[in-house]
Amino acid sequence: MSITNCPIRSISLPSRLYPNSLRMEAELDNLKAWQMSSLAWPLPLRAEIMQTGLLGLAEMYVSVNELIRSPLTLQGHKQLVDEALDEQIGILDLCDTLRDLIIKMKEHVQDLQSALRRKATSSSIKSSIRVYMSFRKKVKYDVSKSLIALKRKENSSEASPSMVVRFLKEVNTVTVSLLRSVLLFMTAPVMTKVKPGGWSLISKMTGAGSRSSSEKGEENVNDVGCVDLALHNLSEHAGKDNDAKVDVRFVLKKLEELARSIEGLEGGLDCVYKRLVRTRVSLLNILAH
Numbered sequence: 704m705s706i707t708n709c710p711i712r713s714i715s716l717p718s719r720l721y722p723n724s725l726r727m728e729a730e731l732d733n734l735k736a737w738q739m740s741s742l743a744w745p746l747p748l749r750a751e752i753m754q755t756g757l758l759g760l761a762e763m764y765v766s767v768n769e770l771i772r773s774p775l776t777l778q779g780h781k782q783l784v785d786e787a788l789d790e791q792i793g794i795l796d797l798c799d800t801l802r803d804l805i806i807k808m809k810e811h812v813q814d815l816q817s818a819l820r821r822k823a824t825s826s827s828i829k830s831s832i833r834v835y836m837s838f839r840k841k842v843k844y845d846v847s848k849s850l851i852a853l854k855r856k857e858n859s860s861e862a863s864p865s866m867v868v869r870f871l872k873e874v875n876t877v878t879v880s881l882l883r884s885v886l887l888f889m890t891a892p893v894m895t896k897v898k899p900g901g902w903s904l905i906s907k908m909t910g911a912g913s914r915s916s917s918e919k920g921e922e923n924v925n926d927v928g929c930v931d932l933a934l935h936n937l938s939e940h941a942g943k944d945n946d947a948k949v950d951v952r953f954v955l956k957k958l959e960e961l962a963r964s965i966e967g968l969e970g971g972l973d974c975v976y977k978r979l980v981r982t983r984v985s986l987l988n989i990l991a992h
Contacts, residue, residue, distance in 0.1 A: 727766040734759055734877045748884045749925050750964030756881045757971025764978030767874055771985040783868050788986045790875050795979045801885055802972045809965045811838045816958050819951050832934050843890045891928035926961040933957045
C-alpha cells in the first residue's frame, strides 16, 4: 500500500524479542499516516480511498498474527489475553455486520439494475426506486446503531501495562477508524427532493452546467450519493419518454460505478475479516496452552 509518509511514530517493540518489529511498526505508521491524511479529505470518503486502507489493514493483521504467535508475546498472561480477545470480538462483530450490509446493498443495486434494464412502465420504475430508497433508509438506521457502539468502544478503552497489548490497541484504533469510514460511505444523505431554482447537483453531474460547476458539484458526493441524486431525477422524469430514456441510461451508469465500488469494499472487508478471525484463533490458542 503506497501512502505518503508522515512524521508519526507508534509504540516501539524491542527488536531483540521481536525480529520483525521494525516492519510491524513501519506498517502501523503507514496506516496511521493514511488515517491522518484521510482527515483532510471530504466525507464520506470515496470507495477507492477506503479500499486502499482496507488492503493495508489486512497486511497489518498478518504482522499482528506473527506477533501474537511469538513465544514471548503473551504466554502466561491470561488477563491480558482476555482483554485483547474482548476488543477483537467487538471489532470482528462490527466487520461482520459491515460485510452483511455491503452484500445486501450489492443485491439491491443488482435488483435495481435488472428492473431498469427491462422495458418498465413509469409506475414500475418509481416502485423499484422506492424499494431501493427504503432499503437505503434502513441501512442508515442500522449504521447509526453501529456508530453508537463504536463510540462506546472507544470511550471504554483503557491503557495496558503490556507493550504488545498497547501495540494491538493502536492497530484496533486504526481499524475502528477505517470501519467507521465505510459505515459513513454507506450513509450518504438520502435524497428526498432537489431544491428548486438554480443549478441542481444533478445538472452538474450530467454536465448541464459549466465544467467547473460540474467538478465542484461532485467533489463532496460519493457513489452512493450520486445514485440517490440520479434516481430522484429519474423519478421526476418517469413517464416523459425522451427524458426518461436519457435518465435511465445515466442511472445505470451510476449504478455500475456504485457496483464496482461495493465490489472493491466487499473484497477489502473480506480480507480484513479473515485476518481478524485468525487473530482471534491465535489468542484462543494462547489460552489453550
